[in-house]
Amino acid sequence: MGEDAIRRKIEALATTLTLPTVRRALGVIEGEHPSHRRFGSDDIMDIRPYEAGDEARRIDWRTSARSGRPMVVQRQRQVTSRVWMLLDTGKEMSGACEGGEQAWQVAANGLRMFAALSLRRSDDISLVCADSSSITRVPFHGGFAQFESMLDRALEQARKHPRNMDALLDYAQRINDRDALIVLATDEHAIGARHFDAIRAITRTHPLVLIDVSTINPFIARHRHVADADTGRRLPAFLLNSRSSGEVDTHRQYLAAQLESELRTNGSTLMRASSSRAMFDTFVRTISLSLAGAGRTTLPAARHVSPSTHGRRA
Numbered sequence: 001m002g003e004d005a006i007r008r009k010i011e012a013l014a015t016t017l018t019l020p021t022v023r024r025a026l027g028v029i030e031g032e033h034p035s036h037r038r039f040g041s042d043d044i045m046d047i048r049p050y051e052a053g054d055e056a057r058r059i060d061w062r063t064s065a066r067s068g069r070p071m072v073v074q075r076q077r078q079v080t081s082r083v084w085m086l087l088d089t090g091k092e093m094s095g096a097c098e099g100g101e102q103a104w105q106v107a108a109n110g111l112r113m114f115a116a117l118s119l120r121r122s123d124d125i126s127l128v129c130a131d132s133s134s135i136t137r138v139p140f141h142g143g144f145a146q147f148e149s150m151l152d153r154a155l156e157q158a159r160k161h162p163r164n165m166d167a168l169l170d171y172a173q174r175i176n177d178r179d180a181l182i183v184l185a186t187d188e189h190a191i192g193a194r195h196f197d198a199i200r201a202i203t204r205t206h207p208l209v210l211i212d213v214s215t216i217n218p219f220i221a222r223h224r225h226v227a228d229a230d231t232g233r234r235l236p237a238f239l240l241n242s243r244s245s246g247e248v249d250t251h252r253q254y255l256a257a258q259l260e261s262e263l264r265t266n267g268s269t270l271m272r273a274s275s276s277r278a279m280f281d282t283f284v285r286t287i288s289l290s291l292a293g294a295g296r297t298t299l300p301a302a303r304h305v306s307p308s309t310h311g312r313r314a
Contacts, residue, residue, distance in 0.1 A: 006109055006276045011144060013284070014116035021291065022120045028290035029269055030181050030207040047073050082124045082177050084206075085111050088186035089155070090131040090163025095187060095215040098274045103213040104159060107185035108151060109276040110211035113283045114183050115147045128171065129154050132164040135171050165190045169198040178205050185211040188256065188272070196262050203266040210263060214274040217252075219244035 014022070050059055050070035060073035093104035115125060127138040127150065140150050165186065172182055182202065191199075191210070202208055219240055256272070263270045271286060273279035 003105070003109075003276070006280060007112065007148070009280055010109065010112050010116050013113070014120045014144065017117070017120070019120060022117050025287040025290045026117055026121060026181075029209065029286065047071055081118075081121065082126065082180040083114065083118045084126045084128065084172070084175055084177070084180055084182045085114065086128045086130065086168055086172060086182065086184045087111060087154075088131075088163050088165065088168060088184075088190055089129045089158035091159045091161060092163050092189065093187060093213075094159050095189075097213065097215055099277075101275055103187040103215055104155065106213045106273065106276050106279055107187070107211055108155060110213075110271065110273075110279050110283070111151065111183060111185050112148065113280065114209070115151075116144055117287075118181075119144050119147065127151065127154065128168075129158060130164065130168040130171065131158070131161040132167075133161040135167060163190060165195060166198075169195055169202065172202050172206075173198060175206065180206060181209065182206045183209045183211065185213075187213040187215055188252065189215070191259060192255070193258060199262060199268070200266055203268055208263075208266075208268040210259075210268060210270050211279070212256075212259070212270060212272040213279075214272060216274075217245050217248050219248050 017025075047060075047063060048071065050064075050072050058072045059070050063071040063073055087107060089104070093102065093107065095103045097103055097106055111127075118125060125140055125147065127140055127147075129136050129138060136154075138150055138154050140147060163186070168184070172184065175182065191212075199208070260270055269286065271279065271282050273282045
């Protein structure tokens with residue numbers, strides 16, 4: 001499926017969903033619908049005792065003090081939310097994916113999907129592009145068409161320097177807009193166990209969605225034309241065999257499971273896919289599962305949906 005076709009599907013998704021549906025879907029993904037005025041004059045919709053599985057940040061301490069036990073308050077938000085979209089623009093994002101796309105293209109389309117729904121909800125969006133040379137917050141005002149234009153312009157200047165995931169995660173920790181949704185888009189090689197402390201720190205104050213792009217296994221024989229992004233060199237032919245590719249797949253699966261477990265523990269949402277089409281399907285399934293679970297009092301800590309799971313919860 002071509003780039004233009006994916007963009008049309010993204011735009012159509014936002015226009016076909018009703019506003020209450022969009023609000024409900026994003027709200028469940030976030031765990032709640034955050035706002036700048038955390039406990040302001042918003043109308044109270046529900047008060048109930050804290051239960052195992054509830055996020056600690058949802059406890060209303062004033063209400064808890066009056067009742068003598070932890071109480072969770074759900075409020076009707078009357079103000080605009082903010083969404084922070086953090087995009088890894090390091091040259092590693094030039095890595096090839098199944099179907100001929102590069103990782104940055106899949107990641108960017110993942111952000112477009114969130115932008116389409118967030119703008120429908122009248123959220124404020126901040127786009128941040130980062131590599132080892134700079135971290136740049138790109139000004140944005142307008143609708144979805146303006147967001148696409150802004151993102152396209154930002155991507156024209158990208159992939160000239162290596163990534164710096166440490167700096168990008170540090171930036172996320174310093175976002176003072178408490179409870180704003182953070183959507184981080186990168187590839188499957190960027191985040192490892194040494195970054196888990198930073199992820200935990202982010203999720204203490206913000207709901208987090210990780211858009212994780214899977215790249216091809218270069219040791220598979222049919223990928224013999226794939227070249228290294230840094231040097232332009234191709235792997236020697238004698239390394240292109242089932243044993244090498246199997247070892248790479250096993251190692252990647254181990255790292256993916258480790259990351260998934262960490263994100264689930266910290267109440268984050270993981271969206272992993274190897275193409276824009278698969279990412280779109282993953283996004284739709286995530287929304288569908290969110291809507292299906294919206295009526296439950298206690299939601300699962302995290303939702304991991306990928307094409308390989310056929311929509312099941314991890």
